[in-house]
Amino acid sequence: xxxxxxxxxxxxxxxxxxxxxxxxxxxxxxxxxxxxxxxxxxxxxxxxxxxxxxxxxxxxxxxxxxxxxxxxxxxxxxxxxxxxxxxxxxxxxxxxxxxxxxxxxxxxxxxxxxxxxxxxxxxxxxxxxxxxxxxxxxxxxxxxxxxxxxxxxxxxxxxxxxxxxxxxxxxxxxxxxxxxxxxxxxxxxxxxxxxxxxxxxxxxxxxxxxxxxxxxxxxxxxxxxxxxxxxxxxxxxxxxxxxxxxxxxxxxxxxxxxxxxxxxxxxxxxxxxxxxxxxxxxxxxxxxxxxxxxxxxxxxxxxxxxxxxxxxxxxxxxxxxxxxxxxxxxxxxxxxxxxxxxxxxxxxxxxxxxxxxxxxxxxxxxxxxxxxxxxxxxxxxxxxxxxxxxxxxxxxxxxxxxxxxxxxxxxxxxxxxxxxxxxxxxxxxxxxxxxxxxxxxxxxxxxxxxxxxxxxxxxxxxxxxxxxxxxxxxxxxx
Amino acid sequence: xxxxxxxxxxxxxxxxxxxxxxxxxxxxxxxxxxxxxxxxxxxxxxxxxxxxxxxxxxxxxxxxxxxxxxxxxxxxxxxxxxxxxxxxxxxxxxxxxxxxxxxxxxxxxxxxxxxxxxxxxxxxxxxxxxxxxxxxxxxxxxxxxxxxxxxxxxxxxxxxxxxxxxxxxxxxxxxxxxxxxxxxxxxxxxxxxxxxxxxx
Numbered sequence: 001x002x003x004x005x006x007x008x009x010x011x012x013x014x015x016x017x018x019x020x021x022x023x024x025x026x027x028x029x030x031x032x033x034x035x036x037x038x039x040x041x042x043x044x045x046x047x048x049x050x051x052x053x054x055x056x057x058x059x060x061x062x063x064x065x066x067x068x069x070x071x072x073x074x075x076x077x078x079x080x081x082x083x084x085x086x087x088x089x090x091x092x093x094x095x096x097x098x099x100x101x102x103x104x105x106x107x108x109x110x111x112x113x114x115x116x117x118x119x120x121x122x123x124x125x126x127x128x129x130x131x132x133x134x135x136x137x138x139x140x141x142x143x144x145x146x147x148x149x150x151x152x153x154x155x156x157x158x159x160x161x162x163x164x165x166x167x168x169x170x171x172x173x174x175x176x177x178x179x180x181x182x183x184x185x186x187x188x189x190x191x192x193x194x195x196x197x198x199x200x201x202x203x204x205x206x207x208x209x210x211x212x213x214x215x216x217x218x219x220x221x222x223x224x225x226x227x228x229x230x231x232x233x234x235x236x237x238x239x240x241x242x243x244x245x246x247x248x249x250x251x252x253x254x255x256x257x258x259x260x261x262x263x264x265x266x267x268x269x270x271x272x273x274x275x276x277x278x279x280x281x282x283x284x285x286x287x288x289x290x291x292x293x294x295x296x297x298x299x300x301x302x303x304x305x306x307x308x309x310x311x312x313x314x315x316x317x318x319x320x321x322x323x324x325x326x327x328x329x330x331x332x333x334x335x336x337x338x339x340x341x342x343x344x345x346x347x348x349x350x351x352x353x354x355x356x357x358x359x360x361x362x363x364x365x366x367x368x369x370x371x372x373x374x375x376x377x378x379x380x381x382x383x384x385x386x387x388x389x390x391x392x393x394x395x396x397x398x399x400x401x402x403x404x405x406x407x408x409x410x411x412x413x414x415x416x417x418x419x420x421x422x423x424x425x426x427x428x429x430x431x432x433x434x435x436x437x438x439x440x441x442x443x444x445x446x447x448x449x450x451x452x453x454x455x456x457x458x459x460x461x462x463x464x465x466x467x468x469x470x471x472x473x474x475x476x477x478x
Numbered sequence: 479x480x481x482x483x484x485x486x487x488x489x490x491x492x493x494x495x496x497x498x499x500x501x502x503x504x505x506x507x508x509x510x511x512x513x514x515x516x517x518x519x520x521x522x523x524x525x526x527x528x529x530x531x532x533x534x535x536x537x538x539x540x541x542x543x544x545x546x547x548x549x550x551x552x553x554x555x556x557x558x559x560x561x562x563x564x565x566x567x568x569x570x571x572x573x574x575x576x577x578x579x580x581x582x583x584x585x586x587x588x589x590x591x592x593x594x595x596x597x598x599x600x601x602x603x604x605x606x607x608x609x610x611x612x613x614x615x616x617x618x619x620x621x622x623x624x625x626x627x628x629x630x631x632x633x634x635x636x637x638x639x640x641x642x643x644x645x646x647x648x649x650x651x652x653x654x655x656x657x658x659x660x661x662x663x664x665x666x667x668x669x670x671x672x673x674x675x676x677x678x
Contacts, residue, residue: 003621018632025639066625107643114636121629133629137636144640182594206593209584 007065010072013050017117020046028106039106051084071126075477079123086249087116093344094241100352111141123256128177128187146238158237165230173217179210189265197268215276221254222310225283235303244343248336255332284311285417319401322478327397329474334390341456342379364437373432375457382460384425389464494520507553532611
């Protein structure tokens with residue numbers, strides 16, 4: 001049997017991450033226990049290298065390789081770049097936190113690196129098999145990372161919940177995929193899409209049945225209502241550094257999963273998945289925004305806010321045209337910047353044995369650390385969607401896409417929930433600026449971390465003032 | 479028409495369904511694990527009917543031989559307290575039954591031979607003489623499915639790292655000086671006063 005060696009070039013960033021990642025694993029086993037800084041530096045270098053290679057593909061035409069199981073298009077390149085950026089920043093913020101809390105540092109970086117590999121595989125998948133393997137490779141290290149702080153009972157509980165519900169969601173997703181496979185006899189996205197398009201309308205029942213189960217898997221990975229129950233507990237229970245990781249990059253990968261599964265594999269079932277997504281979006285925006293109001297724990301509040309944001313992000317996919325998908329991409333990318341900033345702040349403020357996790361910990365932050373308070377204010381206002389910040393443009397983008405496909409009622413509803421949401425973001429600002437601090441002691445944060453956080457915070461502001469190029473970039477992906 | 483393969487299929491398929499149900503229903507976890515072994519065995523017979531001998535045997539070797547044996551060991555070693563897990567059983571039962579009835583009803587309507595276009599597939603093609611199951615799988619696994627195969631191996635590696643991270647507590651042999659710990663120590667950690675009169 002003859003066999004042509006596949007074109008390996010498009011998968012170069014993934015190959016770098018995996019091959020050098022295993023190398024770092026060995027180095028860590030021999031040297032890293034005493035000098036975790038070596039592991040840290042090497043992992044960050046790998047991320048940078050893969051980002052450089054990913055960037056070099058940005059103007060390439062779409063490439064398929066590995067028997068059409070792997071796709072490298074502009075959408076994949078953009079998502080991968082932002083995933084790499086998010087993971088890089090997340091490791092950067094976590095360095096001191098991990099050392100202070102005596103957590104296994106090298107393992108955190110290496111597991112995080114493999115999770116990043118899973119996300120990259122996921123957004124580049126063109127086959128149900130590689131999509132599923134990408135999801136598992138993304139999730140499995142994260143389950144372990146949640147439980148990493150061994151002495152913490154609440155972290156172990158969160159990890160168990162996450163793991164069991166995650167395994168169930170994977171089962172549902174696989175069941176749905178098996179139905180699609182049964183009806184189309186294929187697993188590759190483009191072939192499945194043509195097979196579905198050629199199916200007679202009265203024969204579509206089995207496909208819709210499969211789609212419902214796939215939807216469950218998607219909603220779970222996004223953390224959208226009604227499959228959101230794990231999210232607040234996991235965000236709260238996980239150590240701050242791990243919450244930072246879960247809240248940023250996997251969300252970008254989840255959008256990749258939605259677009260690959262729904263838009264690329266099942267475009268002919270659009271009417272069906274649109275209905276499902278509308279229900280998911282409305283429920284997520286409603287429950288997320290209302291439940292966040294009553295939280296006293298800021299990690300829990302941000303968890304509910306992330307549920308609401310996933311609802312907004314889905315709105316662009318509901319519009320089901322290129323403009324909508326571009327708006328969703330813009331939304332998720334900017335949202336991940338905001339979560340990196342806000343959770344990054346929580347990580348940097350935490351000290352050994354002291355987790356910053358209550359809104360009351362922010363009391364009078366303005367008199368203690370005015371600059372940190374200002375950065376947090378930018379994040380909160382941006383998440384609420386206040387004008388000059390990027391969160392505003394993200395919301396405008398998805399709402400505009402909705403209005404253009406005559407879903408004005410949905411856009412109006414989304415706007416209504418955004419007003420509800422503004423309440424709890426502004427409450428954090430009020431606590432920071434108008435309440436008396438419990439102590440005058442300042443949070444001491446090293447200069448490089450403060451600089452990174454400043455860049456992160458100001459990028460939200462600058463992108464809000466000049467959102468054009470990022471919009472164009474997202475638009476060019478579709 | 480009833481011939482031998484059809485008879486074998488229906489008897490083992492119903493055995494599979496029954497034993498899978500027993501895995502969930504049985505109160506004793508050891509018995510549940512044993513029923514799972516039976517379920518694996520029945521499904522391997524179904525694979526045998528499809529002439530996928532290698533996969534059928536691998537299922538028995540790997541799952542029955544290795545995974546389930548290990549699982550049985552763990553279940554028997556742990557002193558499981560099953561009472562808390564049964565709490566709320568009656569309370570959740572109506573909801574569970576409702577979901578199950580809905581689910582089964584939808585499956586009966588939807589998952590039918592017509593919907594899967596089984597007629598167009600035809601019977602399993604007969605294999606030529608000297609056909610090797612292992613060779614065919616190996617060829618496709620290392621060429622066409624090379625990429626997912628590698629991904630699965632990375633997944634296993636990650637699982638190993640994750641398991642070690644969660645259980646390994648570090649070697650305690652080194653006697654090096656930990657300056658940060660020394661500086662963090664205070665009087666209460668290191669010194670305690672004993673009243674000599676009381677201790678006598």
